Amino acid sequence: MKRFMFVLMFCLLVVLAACSNDDTTNVEQEERVVAVETAEVKEEDFILERVLYGRAIPNQITPIILPLAGELTELDVSNGETVEEGDRIAVFSTAQGSTTVTAPADGKITGLQASEGDMVSNEEPFATVADTDVMIVEFAVTAELQQILTKDETYTVEVANEEFPATVTQIDFTPDDSGLYPVQATVENEENIILPGMVARITIPEQVIEDTLLVPTQAVVHENDEDFIYVVTNDKAEKRTITVLETGSDTSAIEGEIEAGEEVVITGQLTLSDGDQVDVKEEE
Template sequence: MKKMLFGLAAILFIGLLAACTEEENAEEEQERIVPVETAEVETGDLVLEKTLYGRTAPKTTTPVMLQTPGEVDTLEARNGAQVEEDDLIASISTAAGNQNIRAPKDGQILNIQAAEDEMATNEEPFAIIADMDQMKVQLTVTANVRSLLAVDDTFTVLIDDNEYQATITEVGAMPDDTGLYPVEATVENEESAILSGTIAEMNVPETTIEEAIIVPTSAIIQEDDLSFVYLVNEGKAQKVEVTIEETQSEKSAIEGEVKAGDQIVITGQLTLSDGDQVDTARGE
């Protein structure tokens, strides 16, 4: 009899414990509030940036020619040296006598073809004088990108992790052998900081969609080939299916039951369910 009473008491205790646990869980679920961060939905044009790659070169170059081939007696300048007009570059012994080679203009010496005691020909430039005060960025682009460029347009260009302003000076009308169009831009080269042959990255903006619903790309959730966002209405999360029209790293253009001014969840949405209560903080 005692065993039976003890068993009944144990069953009753377990039942009461389970009921309390279920009640506590129900209260926890009812009181669950998810902290999220929101941003305001905007309307406007979605502008994508195309990154073009090219190389730098001196804006202008002047060849230094020999009248007669000969042997280099003395070399007064080295590659990379700055010279002024009429500075002596080299002295050459030729069959017709000694020949002094002087700089035809101010600039930087490049591509000296012979060292001292070596023979120099008059069939190609003995050296090049380059004007390094301005550098040109040489690019090749597709026909679609070419339509975004015009002479005198200015774009930001990145060279050796430094930003410069580049002005378009030439846009080719005919493609080259690769089917691409040559483009040149000019960059001011203060203190000769830009070296010839350096890779340059130019960012060209392109408006792809006008008057679109713009949201942070981070707000979009992908589920089973569908796209969703969470809006906040009266303190609760509302799950809304959307269609992505165009996307970039930071912003995307979408279609759906979303309008300008709506508060969209940008942080914490991965833990949300439709109808959850939320504690919102405004994003930057």
């Protein structure tokens, strides 16, 4: 009798424990809601861009060389001053008398180092006149990019935190000492925002895929040689296998059973499983 009662109590405890585990599991399943952020799938051209850096130089630099050495007696300009062709620059006292020097071209005075009373040689430029209304951006590219670039093509260049259209005017077909191919592009600079020597950042489209589906690169999950994303439908995560056509730092071009306008998970996707309940949060 005692043995029977012991067995009966043991079985009862096992049943209660099993029910308790089932209840806990059900609660956990009911309570599993994953917080995620999403982004919209777009259908646009995918452009993979290459960013290069170069320097801005004046379109033209004209030296001012004295016909004869002499003493600088009058100086009418200073560095950075804008002059027009024919403007008086300075007066010198030479062995043949007083000589007036005028600007040989329109532009800005640069490289001026002499002051009134100084003796100035005629073997080196007294100063230069730089045409800064049009600037040249010099940069160098690999052989692969050299094949992509086209003369007279216009790209976007960023200088001093402002963007300008830059037109390619020269593409060298022989590399320099670094093995890269020099390229020049011209930029209109009428407001003189770009100064000589400034760093220029030029963006070149390296590859284009037309009319493709685009998702944020961070939305793509790679696992067991498979690429997939999670699409949110009725507050549930739906796993969909995709093919990645090209990947950029921010955006990837994909193919798969997905449509433009659907919402894909961009944060929280690494903890998701197919069918999980999700709580979509606004991106901070």
